[in-house]
Amino acid sequence: MDQGPDWRIEDRAAFYTQDQGSEIMPAAWMAALRQPDGQPFLADRLTRYGYLVNDTNPTASLPVGFTLAGPPGRQVVGMTCAACHTREIEIQGRPYRIDGGPALADFERFLLDLRTAVARVQDDHLAFESFATEVLGQGADLRGKDALRRELDVWWRRYATIIDRSLPNERMWGPGRLDAISMIFNRVAGLDIGTGPDRIIEANMAPADAPTRYPFLWNASRQDQTQWPGFAENGNDVLALIRNLGQVYGVFASFHPVPDRRVPIFRVNYVAQNSANFAGLGRLEELIQRIGPPRAPFIRRTAETDALAAQGRAIFARDPDQGGCAVCHDPQPGAFRSLARESWLTTIRDVGTDSREIGLLGRQVQTGVLAGKGIPGFGTLGTTDKAVSVLALTVIGAIVQYPFTGRLEQMSPDRLISLPGEAGAAAAVVTTRRLRQAIRTEMPTGAPYESRVLQGIWAAAPYLHNGSVPTLADLLEPAANRPAAFEVGTEYDPVLVGLAREQPRSRGQIVTTDCSDRNSGNSRCGHEYGTGLSAAEKRALLEYLRRL
Template sequence: MLRVLFLIVTVAVTTRSSAQGADANPIYVDQGLDWTAAARADFYVRDQGSRLITLSWMQALKQRNGQPFLADGLKRYGYLLNPGSKAGLPIGFHASGPEGFQLVGMTCSACHTRQIEVDGKVYRVDGGPGLVDFYALLRDLDKAVGDVLASDDSFASFAASVLQSATPDIADVEDLRRQVDRWYLRFHTLMVRALPKNGWGVGRLDAVGMIFNRLSGLDIGPPPDFMIPENIKTADAPVRYPFLWNAPRQDKTQWPGFAKNGSDILGLARNVGEVLGVFATFEPKRQGAVINFLNGNSTNFDGLSELENLVKRIGPPKWPWKIDAALAIRGKMIFERDPAEGGCSGCHGIEDGEQRFPFIKTWRTVVQNVGTDTREYDVLAWKAKTGVLNGAYIPFATAPLKETDQILDILATSVIGSIAEHLLAGGVSSNARVATASDPGSSETPESLGLVRLPPTLQDLVTAFDAVSTSEAVKKAKRKGAEKASRGRLPPWGAYEARVLQGIWAAAPYLHNGSVPTLAELLKPSGQRKSQFSIGRKYDIENVGLAATQEPLSETLSVTDCNDINSGDSRCGHEYGTSLGDQDKKALIEYLKTL
């Protein structure tokens, strides 16, 4: 009996060690010659300006089981080991600043690096949608700091670790307490008001909702805490992380397609909006009749530009297993059929998109309603108090913000104002600014305030978020939705982008909200798709997507049908290809592996 037990333990330890070794040394899928080891290493840690928490604090925090918060390098949330991190942080996390005062931040590879497992081998897909649980990380970080502040004894232990002294100076402990109290007030307020009770699930996040909440709830209120808590709403419209390869080439981006894209300046706008959502410091300040968007702004504009250059180098991952060439040729013919006959190229093929300055060709990004979940459109309709930005506008570009306004317009003004002020800082006089807090009834004009018109190279910024038209379109679409639906037509409310499908095999689960586990499942009518499936890194290369059986610690996602299309979790819609025969479906999937 002891021998059997020994063998079981030995096998378990060997399997675990083997898995850990595979995690540390994965097989890197071919993503093109431009995607080098040096580019990859840079992508994993490049600072974009996120400032989540002080590193020494995070190192001193404890998990619920008493272990150090960083004991496993955050692997328990799905984040991937980064052997190059001296601080023990995973891929996508970095520590910036001088030794002893470093701040932990996140960069885009935290959410856009994927690891999958096939036949016991681990494969790395850079730029792929991460299978991470950001909700659990935020929730547990909030609790860990709350536990530290719960009693004098718990804080004393924390302070001794942070200050690296068994008997730290009382004044130093009191100063640390004030810093932690201020951080926790803001972070806890966001967590309590924004996080939904049931979480988002592994590989999903209400990104737009959290960006809106961070900006309007924590950044634009009055000092000293800059908060407007009532602006924070429950972020309950989770979407799956998109893949990054080819993202810079689309002419629109974000799942609802509200962000113009396809040039460096529009890419910067997209990325500045993103970093505001992952804890960049943003404290715009009113100076007379003018708004200073760069006051206390931690956005790393150079870092964001370099990240965009890196993303341009990430090629679509090449299918690393065998392909039935004859079957794939048949699948290509099906792909290129008319959509009414089950084809895909009408929405997902490569076609020229909108022209960008200077003479940049983009790929057309179709944005249309195909009957999928509509919850994210509720988020796009949010309004909020504008706080310090009341009246702010970009001269000759946007309308002044009202006291309460569309959050999308608040985001657009904040992003465009920050970029324009940063880029024009060295090119205009010291008295010239790019944004004003227009006082009602004032006789001053933009010209009299020394404000400048955006030069041609920045004109794309005016439509970066298509803010005004999108806000109006959202309201009109909701009003007309019931009328159109009653006539059997799908309203624009609930329209999402359809991307070029290169590398789509590595992007499961599918639909914008990650409600369908495999491509084979997506080719079934909505009513026949699984109502529940496990999410984990084990991959099914026949049905292409998440394997039916995952690791014991994987998460199960329950989804709703077409009767609850606004749940955030509906598997409804995208009925294209569902009427194909079994062999045609198999051929189509084989072709999709080749893209």
């Protein structure tokens, strides 16, 4: 796709493979795993889950967004932003790659199948022997196999626990969606902060049953608030680091905060056992800022269609009660975040959509090794506290401590922190109090979600924050008239603007609920703006939205 002059082939290659510190498992293990039919787990480069072949390196053994990091012989497989934020669509048999677009991958199925593959090795002696031979080589002795078994047991205990607690029932998400907030909370509060030897607090993990669609990344760095509930400040490199560090915790970063009285202020070391690649996270943010919104390849400009788009622009500019969109979705100056670029206002409003994700922000967890810990301007965690407060402390603690890695004893309560990157400047200077304000932990009233600027919205189906509406044409209908279920796949409908009704290579179905069950996680309710427009007005508005 044409995504602007700043998005180059070398940027795409880096975006597809840049390590951010995610560690799913050793690469040798994943290469040795088998599917139930005996084929290698990596046989099709995971394209069966909707992940995409890396066309910048067609011989790569892993798809777009999967990384290899570490020294030869000890490499680990991880994930990076592109796995969840690259998509393909097909129009009349022709595929189009959209960088930064919401993936249509089935992450849920990948996680469950990986569990099945490792369970077989855990439970079957012959399967383990075959696995060990592939990992260690033909000459592996008993000592080496025993050491491998111990490593696998530790990995399995942690992975099986979080998957079984997060996904107790299959098909909670479906393709193109995940409950990222629950998975981050489960990861940080469930696997990392326990007081026992394995650090696990099973009671802190809950079913991840508030699925949302992946957001698009173009212009994401400019919004002054982020996350679907809008609880995180955004718009400069430091705030982006907060956002991205929390994200990498949720996709297999290794992270264990260690209580340490020698560390001033914190009494906890957040960086000693933290695999997050801070330089890599900064590099990814630089790349994301270069991705432009895609230009639709199906626009046919004629005097008639241009006039229709102009009419649509006028409708877009109306007040919401007249079917307009601009008050929430046009670029408007936002809060000051950076000298380098103007941020855009992110309207956060309850428009009657599914409410389940909002409930996550009030979730309480045991704080384990972090009980009684805090930092200036943050407050102190109780023995139980909000999961979002635990996340905020671990993210802010790591960011504040990172520049002092190896010399944490030199930290001073009054010292400012210099972090690299602010739009090419040598450093961005922030305080712990300012960082604390970057993540809101109070419960919102109602069920408000963020409203993004709609450039490239044509390429972001399905719609609403939970992906419950397949096309923009359906979104202009009352909730009662929207599809109760639809197939998810790459086939694209330029007329309805979104997922085609027929999906020859369907990756699965999303079944929705109506307004009587708004808290289901799958409700198609709400956002009934434009539903009263005439058929001609809807055609005009869709023509305009196609061109954004």
